Amino acid sequence: MLLSRILNMRLITHNMLTSHVKGVTNGYPLIIEATEVEEKEVDFNPEFISRMMSRIEWPALVKAMEWIGKKDCLPEEPIENCEKDNDFLQKAHHALMEIEVITGSLKCPESGRKFPISNGIPNMLLNEDEV
């Protein structure tokens, strides 16, 4: 039987999001202010993580882990040939796929605008005057 699971925002998604508030030129990365975080084990797919490495903004992921309170889980920089290093990929997998933010907000680093996260869903809707 399939275990049903709820799909909350993970750091892989956070890594892609920028603030689109009008006038903001550097809205990345969004600062995570989490009040509820969960860790869930996810099957490790090294090929996938390896493919994703070229798209991940590593410093933002390191920051994200810091904001979540798990600073020492990742090396500051990706190691050489990290795509082939199982140990490294496992760490990246944990950071990207296994940490879920359920409640909190994402704060625009420039304007300070907060995008709320509730029930694991980030709300990026802007008011009309912010577009």
Added chain:
Amino acid sequence: MMKLRQLEIELEEVLKFKNPKVYLEQYMTPPHLAACLLHMADSKFHDIYGKTVLDIGCGSGILSCGASLLGADYTLGVDIDEDALTLFRENCSMLVPSNSVECLQCDIRQYMTNKSFRTSFDVIFMNPPYGTKNNKGIDMEFLEAATNMFKTAIYSLHKTSTRKYVCKRAKSMGLDASVQAELRYNLDATFTFHKVKSKDIEVDFIRFTPTKQTVK
């Protein structure tokens, strides 16, 4: 690869909107259609397995579920409506075999000009509102937003009656449009409260790709 018929059976489980919002054009792509389209994207163009997928106006999630069942690495569904996303999560957590789908609430019109995702997605799927409810042109706004966020292809449904216009607009956005299938479906049948018997509408299933640059 999952067989077409099996995909369809799975997608028949997707729960429909309980109280669809007409102004947001919340009708679901019928499971049979969704299965055909997704299966074609995967088998003919290899655009799903191992790819990252964005589902714009994801609604109850039938396209995201299908993409994930066909082996997409990562799928993100976005919708303006919170109720839709709640249903989306319900459907995905019931049907999707791995932890590969997430969702986000946003108004895609706010994402047309501003860059909102740092990376682009390999493929985008959408069944946009057709702009029949006082929101004329919204399908083109969806397309324009999609154009800023994809790498390989955008798959979308558009009214057949607007084909010429859609192709022309696509061209001005730097896209080549290729009609993959002409379909008919009964749109209003998905709005439960309709009393009058409604007609089928004709839609094109279109694959958009970046216009090939001619080398000078």
